[in-house]
Amino acid sequence: MYADKQLKLGTKPIPALLIGMALPAMLSMFTQAFYNVVDSIFVAQLGESALTAVSLAFPAQMIEVSLFAGMGVGINSGISRRLGQQKKEEAQRVMEHGFIIALFLATMLGIFGILFAEKFFRLFTDHPGIVSDGRNYLSIVMVFSFGVFITQAGASALQATGDMIKPMISQLIGAITNIILDPIMIFGLLGFPRMGVTGAAIATVIGQVCAMTYILFTVFVRRNNVLQPEFRHFRLDKAILKDIVRVGLPSSVMQSIGSLMVTGFNMILTPFGLTAIAVFGVYFKIQSFIFMPVFGLNQGAMPILGYNYGAGNQERFSETIQFAMKIASLFMVVGLAIFQLFPNQLFGIFNASETMLEIGPHALRAISISFPLVGVSIILSSAFLATGKSYVTMIASFFRQMILLLPAAYLLAQIGGLQLVWFSFLIAEIFSVIYLIINYRRKITMRFPEKYVVDGVARDR
Numbered sequence: 001m002y003a004d005k006q007l008k009l010g011t012k013p014i015p016a017l018l019i020g021m022a023l024p025a026m027l028s029m030f031t032q033a034f035y036n037v038v039d040s041i042f043v044a045q046l047g048e049s050a051l052t053a054v055s056l057a058f059p060a061q062m063i064e065v066s067l068f069a070g071m072g073v074g075i076n077s078g079i080s081r082r083l084g085q086q087k088k089e090e091a092q093r094v095m096e097h098g099f100i101i102a103l104f105l106a107t108m109l110g111i112f113g114i115l116f117a118e119k120f121f122r123l124f125t126d127h128p129g130i131v132s133d134g135r136n137y138l139s140i141v142m143v144f145s146f147g148v149f150i151t152q153a154g155a156s157a158l159q160a161t162g163d164m165i166k167p168m169i170s171q172l173i174g175a176i177t178n179i180i181l182d183p184i185m186i187f188g189l190l191g192f193p194r195m196g197v198t199g200a201a202i203a204t205v206i207g208q209v210c211a212m213t214y215i216l217f218t219v220f221v222r223r224n225n226v227l228q229p230e231f232r233h234f235r236l237d238k239a240i241l242k243d244i245v246r247v248g249l250p251s252s253v254m255q256s257i258g259s260l261m262v263t264g265f266n267m268i269l270t271p272f273g274l275t276a277i278a279v280f281g282v283y284f285k286i287q288s289f290i291f292m293p294v295f296g297l298n299q300g301a302m303p304i305l306g307y308n309y310g311a312g313n314q315e316r317f318s319e320t321i322q323f324a325m326k327i328a329s330l331f332m333v334v335g336l337a338i339f340q341l342f343p344n345q346l347f348g349i350f351n352a353s354e355t356m357l358e359i360g361p362h363a364l365r366a367i368s369i370s371f372p373l374v375g376v377s378i379i380l381s382s383a384f385l386a387t388g389k390s391y392v393t394m395i396a397s398f399f400r401q402m403i404l405l406l407p408a409a410y411l412l413a414q415i416g417g418l419q420l421v422w423f424s425f426l427i428a429e430i431f432s433v434i435y436l437i438i439n440y441r442r443k444i445t446m447r448f449p450e451k452y453v454v455d456g457v458a459r460d461r
Contacts, residue, residue, distance in 0.1 A: 157219075
């Protein structure tokens with residue numbers, strides 16, 4: 001049974017395989033995106049200052065996301081490539097090292113949350129309510145981040161083997177728990193005290209711990225998976241650590257750059273008022289509905305790409321990229337249409353003030369023009385991550401966000417004010433896609449490993 005799970009990555013028709021693997025990831029991503037929006041809707045009921053506090057916390061939370069996502073990419077890529085090379089025992093050791101890395105990163109982030117949460121918010125405002133709410137929210141989420149890190153380590157390992165169902169269930173458990181607890185803890189229902197923004201943070205970490213519990217039960221109690229981690233004779237392997245970090249670190253840096261971009265963009269928006277920052281924060285919540293399904297598609301594609309790259313099967317690799325590109329483009333065009341046609345209704349969900357409704361719709365329309373290009377970037381990035389060439393994606397991300405987007409935003413703000421600043425996203429995305437296409441041809445298409453593939457199994461020439 002376990003061999004069949006591996007073999008399908010190298011033999012099953014790509015459309016059916018990719019859809020079957022991507023749908024669970026899409027569903028879990030959509031559920032998480034739904035939670036993020038619901039969370040903001042509840043927080044918005046507390047007032048614009050509470051919503052601004054959570055919006056300002058977003059770039060710091062992106063540091064957390066960048067760490068566990070990068071770790072997950074390193075684990076996923078390391079396992080899928082080794083399975084493609086028929087090195088199951090080594091793939092299992094990658095999974096074991098993933099859990100150790102997760103605990104280390106969660107500890108470091110907890111220390112950061114305790115020491116620097118308040119200082120981070122004072123970079124943007126001295127408003128006592130915003131600083132207090134933001135500090136409480138961010139410190140709780142970071143100190144108890146072990147839940148999300150351990151969940152990500154286990155889920156990434158399972159996804160690398162072709163098992164997308166268990167990671168989906170863990171995401172659903174966490175998100176549904178969050179959605180149920182949010183109104184209870186924010187507004188003080190069912191006998192709980194009214195905790196406001198702090199309640200939203202507590203609901204978040206409880207959901208993450210519930211998801212972690214399911215993953216640990218699945219991996220260490222049920223033990224009906226392709227990989228069976230054993231820590232009784234565990235020894236730290238520098239080569240495996242180096243491989244996970246080599247692939248995962250550029251991905252983490254790439255997403256950390258996103259955090260710096262949001263922080264920098266918020267600073268550019270600060271002269272236009274805190275409402276402009278709140279609009280930008282709401283945009284990120286709404287756009288997750290469009291982006292998350294594509295990221296789910298990305299998660300479904302990565303094990304297929306990594307396995308077939310390790311097996312030397314270029315035809316299946318290319319077919320996966322092409323099919324994923326078509327699906328991603330469809331999602332992004334639909335997202336573009338929604339943002340163009342219904343921006344007022346989208347902001348209305350968040351109890352938007354009149355000022356937000358004056359700024360927000362134009363922002364959504366301007367930024368969403370770049371959506372089709374974003375879909376291309378995400379899928380091409382998955383190819384580099386799956387093949388261990390994540391440094392290409394990191395360079396593209398740095399170039400797009402720090403060299404192009406922020407300077408363009410600053411110049412457009414000086415030239416045309418708030419109306420023009422949002423078009424910086426389109427400018428940055430155009431050049432990013434060009435860079436990724438050129439490198440895909442040079443570093444993957446023209447340098448594909450040469451191996452025979454017999455019944456989905458790699459054979460050296």
